[in-house]
Amino acid sequence: MWAELLPVGRSSASGGYRRYAWTGADADCRAWFRQQAEARGLAYEVDRNGNQWAWLGDPAAGNAVVTGSHLDSVPDGGAFDGPLGVVSAFAALDELRGRGARLTRPLGIVNFGDEEGARFGLACVGSRLTAGALTVEQAHRLTDGDGVTLPQAMEAAGYDPEGIGPDPERLARIGAFVELHVEQGRALDLSGDRVGIASAIWPHGRWRFDFRGEANHAGTTRLADRRDPMPSYAETVLAARREAELAGAVATFGKIAVEPNGVNAIPSLVRGWLDSRAADQASLDTVVTAIEKAAREYAAAHGVDLTVERESFTPVVEFDHALRDELALILSSDTELRVPVLGTGAGHDAGILSGRVPTAMLFVRNPTGVSHSPAEHATEDDCVAGVSALADVLEGLART
Amino acid sequence: MWAELLPVGRSSASGGYRRYAWTGADADCRAWFRQQAEARGLAYEVDRNGNQWAWLGDPAAGNAVVTGSHLDSVPDGGAFDGPLGVVSAFAALDELRGRGARLTRPLGIVNFGDEEGARFGLACVGSRLTAGALTVEQAHRLTDGDGVTLPQAMEAAGYDPEGIGPDPERLARIGAFVELHVEQGRALDLSGDRVGIASAIWPHGRWRFDFRGEANHAGTTRLADRRDPMPSYAETVLAARREAELAGAVATFGKIAVEPNGVNAIPSLVRGWLDSRAADQASLDTVVTAIEKAAREYAAAHGVDLTVERESFTPVVEFDHALRDELALILSSDTELRVPVLGTGAGHDAGILSGRVPTAMLFVRNPTGVSHSPAEHATEDDCVAGVSALADVLEGLART
Numbered sequence: 064m065w066a067e068l069l070p071v072g073r074s075s076a077s078g079g080y081r082r083y084a085w086t087g088a089d090a091d092c093r094a095w096f097r098q099q100a101e102a103r104g105l106a107y108e109v110d111r112n113g114n115q116w117a118w119l120g121d122p123a124a125g126n127a128v129v130t131g132s133h134l135d136s137v138p139d140g141g142a143f144d145g146p147l148g149v150v151s152a153f154a155a156l157d158e159l160r161g162r163g164a165r166l167t168r169p170l171g172i173v174n175f176g177d178e179e180g181a182r183f184g185l186a187c188v189g190s191r192l193t194a195g196a197l198t199v200e201q202a203h204r205l206t207d208g209d210g211v212t213l214p215q216a217m218e219a220a221g222y223d224p225e226g227i228g229p230d231p232e233r234l235a236r237i238g239a240f241v242e243l244h245v246e247q248g249r250a251l252d253l254s255g256d257r258v259g260i261a262s263a264i265w266p267h268g269r270w271r272f273d274f275r276g277e278a279n280h281a282g283t284t285r286l287a288d289r290r291d292p293m294p295s296y297a298e299t300v301l302a303a304r305r306e307a308e309l310a311g312a313v314a315t316f317g318k319i320a321v322e323p324n325g326v327n328a329i330p331s332l333v334r335g336w337l338d339s340r341a342a343d344q345a346s347l348d349t350v351v352t353a354i355e356k357a358a359r360e361y362a363a364a365h366g367v368d369l370t371v372e373r374e375s376f377t378p379v380v381e382f383d384h385a386l387r388d389e390l391a392l393i394l395s396s397d398t399e400l401r402v403p404v405l406g407t408g409a410g411h412d413a414g415i416l417s418g419r420v421p422t423a424m425l426f427v428r429n430p431t432g433v434s435h436s437p438a439e440h441a442t443e444d445d446c447v448a449g450v451s452a453l454a455d456v457l458e459g460l461a462r463t
Numbered sequence: 464m465w466a467e468l469l470p471v472g473r474s475s476a477s478g479g480y481r482r483y484a485w486t487g488a489d490a491d492c493r494a495w496f497r498q499q500a501e502a503r504g505l506a507y508e509v510d511r512n513g514n515q516w517a518w519l520g521d522p523a524a525g526n527a528v529v530t531g532s533h534l535d536s537v538p539d540g541g542a543f544d545g546p547l548g549v550v551s552a553f554a555a556l557d558e559l560r561g562r563g564a565r566l567t568r569p570l571g572i573v574n575f576g577d578e579e580g581a582r583f584g585l586a587c588v589g590s591r592l593t594a595g596a597l598t599v600e601q602a603h604r605l606t607d608g609d610g611v612t613l614p615q616a617m618e619a620a621g622y623d624p625e626g627i628g629p630d631p632e633r634l635a636r637i638g639a640f641v642e643l644h645v646e647q648g649r650a651l652d653l654s655g656d657r658v659g660i661a662s663a664i665w666p667h668g669r670w671r672f673d674f675r676g677e678a679n680h681a682g683t684t685r686l687a688d689r690r691d692p693m694p695s696y697a698e699t700v701l702a703a704r705r706e707a708e709l710a711g712a713v714a715t716f717g718k719i720a721v722e723p724n725g726v727n728a729i730p731s732l733v734r735g736w737l738d739s740r741a742a743d744q745a746s747l748d749t750v751v752t753a754i755e756k757a758a759r760e761y762a763a764a765h766g767v768d769l770t771v772e773r774e775s776f777t778p779v780v781e782f783d784h785a786l787r788d789e790l791a792l793i794l795s796s797d798t799e800l801r802v803p804v805l806g807t808g809a810g811h812d813a814g815i816l817s818g819r820v821p822t823a824m825l826f827v828r829n830p831t832g833v834s835h836s837p838a839e840h841a842t843e844d845d846c847v848a849g850v851s852a853l854a855d856v857l858e859g860l861a862r863t
Contacts, residue, residue: 280808329715
């Protein structure tokens with residue numbers, strides 16, 4: 064099953080995956096999903112937002128247990144982020160059938176469309192539309208780098224874009240959603256555990272720092288006469304690292320734009336984007352406030368103007384405590400498995416759904432912590448442990 | 464005269480000049496030069512490399528005194544860098560005629576082509592070709608942003624590119640070259656003087672710093688697990704500022720390229736270009752060595768690989784000491800004018816010619832030091848003082 068999916072959308076140049084929403088690689092992934100569903104005799108359907116579903120039992124009965132993730136990728140992403148959750152869902156179903164498990168609740172497997180947002184710039188479009196967290200008007204305005212709108216892309220891929228929108232009836236049938244995902248950090252590697260349970264998705268924001276100085280000749284302008292924004296930017300990068308360390312948070316300047324960006328020109332503008340996340344809102348506020356303060360002080364001392372604009376913000380997502388405790392209880396029956404509870408700095412479809420449906424996540428160990436890269440990895444043993452834990456959880460939930 | 468030149472190649476958007484080699488704006492500047500020459504009854508000619516010359520007296524007599532500069536501009540450059548030297552040359556000739564000065568040496572006025580290198584990326588192409596400091600093969604390989612080669616551009620502008628190359632006979636006729644230029648720093652403003660004499664062009668180099676780390680997820684990768692090249696770059700920017708201050712030099716990171724340059728991605732590569740110049744070679748070596756050392760130490764401590772490559776280097780240009788002293792002596796007769804001797808961090812056609820011909824430069828005060836910008840400025844009084852000083856120099860030299 065895994066072997067059939069591996070070559071789809073893989074770049075021979077980078078070894079990474081380029082599975083973007085509503086492209087040929089995406090269609091191949093979707094064909095694979097349908098084939099897996101039908102091969103297992105599951106009822107297959109596509110919802111109004113293009114998410115794929117496979118059902119054992121009648122979802123109309125309600126209180127369904129659903130698992131799954133996504134199959135699309137970031138540019139040159141790894142094989143595990145997304146697909147591991149879908150493959151593990153089918154594998155867990157196989158294991159439950161092998162065990163002869165008796166399930167009293169409907170069991171669903173889902174592939175949410177366009178989780179990574181690589182094409183249209185917004186993550187979790189499939190789950191957002193379904194949960195009503197993205198309006199139809201907003202979705203119509205999404206455009207890719209070639210000027211193709213989301214509705215045009217859906218139509219070109221053979222899907223009807225007329226019907227997109229909130230799907231409360233579908234969500235009302237779901238009693239619990241559990242997403243399995245490769246960990247995108249090293250917490251499990253450091254604690255020596257194969258599988259973990261998510262506590263929360265850290266609050267997360269992006270801020271744009273515009274440092275404006277004065278363009279001038281790099282050879283003839285005395286240091287004392289310069290209004291060079293680059294050292295102020297540099298000071299801010301180091302402040303971000305320092306403040307994040309102090310708070311146990313993360314803060315990253317990964318994108319920059321410089322004007323005029325000439326070797327012999329003092330820049331007139333250095334624009335840097337800060338991505339910061341922390342375990343809780345107070346810590347995040349502390350980090351960002353301290354970074355901005357350091358930036359303002361340094362800029363003011365060097366005649367540089369600074370504006371800071373928050374471009375996006377997602378508050379903390381606390382997963383359903385009762386469901387989380389239920390997962391911990393179910394998994395505690397395996398005495399060989401210790402299952403720590405851990406937070407994550409990454410967004411997920413589970414985070415979007417958590418406002419509408421009791422939602423939980425399982426993480427599988429990532430020995431390097433590397434993610435969104437061809438080097439992303441999980442060992443086969445850990446993946447098997449993940450499938451087994453997911454099967455236990457589904458069986459435990461579907462019997463209650 | 465100045466008023467006719469002012470609107471040529473001026474952008475209505477920025478107020479800056481866009482006079483690039485062999486474009487329409489360049490042709491307009493050249494037509495202006497020819498008209499000025501002919502209106503004064505000077506013998507006009509274009510040399511094999513497209514530089515324009517205007518002669519009073521027969522250059523074949525040898526030991527000519529030549530003055531001039533260039534008319535092209537950097538992107539959105541100011542009105543003074545270049546044109547002030549050409550306009551002042553014609554104005555000084557007018558003043559000499561008004562004085563009834565008797566000149567025993569031929570007097571030439573020159574407009575060197577493509578001094579700024581804005582189109583083909585190499586500065587001083589006209590003077591380099593003439594001096595043999597740029598080979599014909601190298602010149603044929605110069606290409607602009609649209610893929611147009613230098614010979615193609617010359618041909619399109621109506622010039623014969625077949626003849627380009629060294630012109631030693633022409634240089635052999637020149638006994639002294641004096642270029643007047645707006646100062647591109649604030650030394651004269653700080654000393655309170657209208658006009659200065661150049662001592663030397665500082666040695667100048669460009670170095671490319673490639674900081675390579677590991678691309679990773681900005682939300683989920685712990686700080687301790689990161690190999691983020693951005694803080695190492697930032698530390699190096701601050702080291703450059705610090706070391707340049709210590710040495711009385713200049714060091715600038717004005718150009719940067721980041722991969723993948725995504726808001727939520729730790730960069731795999733931060734590439735920064737260092738431009739550094741100092742009064743002498745030893746100071747420049749000290750500054751660059753110290754910057755590189757700081758960069759290597761910080762990068763090594765953070766798991767970042769660093770390669771540093773010198774992309775270009777121009778050694779110090781000491782202007783002819785005898786000619787410099789002669790200028791100082793001539794100008795000392797004006798007891799109201801104090802004329803300091805100062806170095807400069809910028810390259811000039813005079814720097815190229817100085818290896819072949821006794822060469823000197825006069826600088827006119829720039830009250831803000833701003834250059835290569837629409838804000839570049841010199842007061843009318845100072846420009847008049849510059850013309851007067853240039854006339855004194857030409858008269859003094861052409862009588863000897």
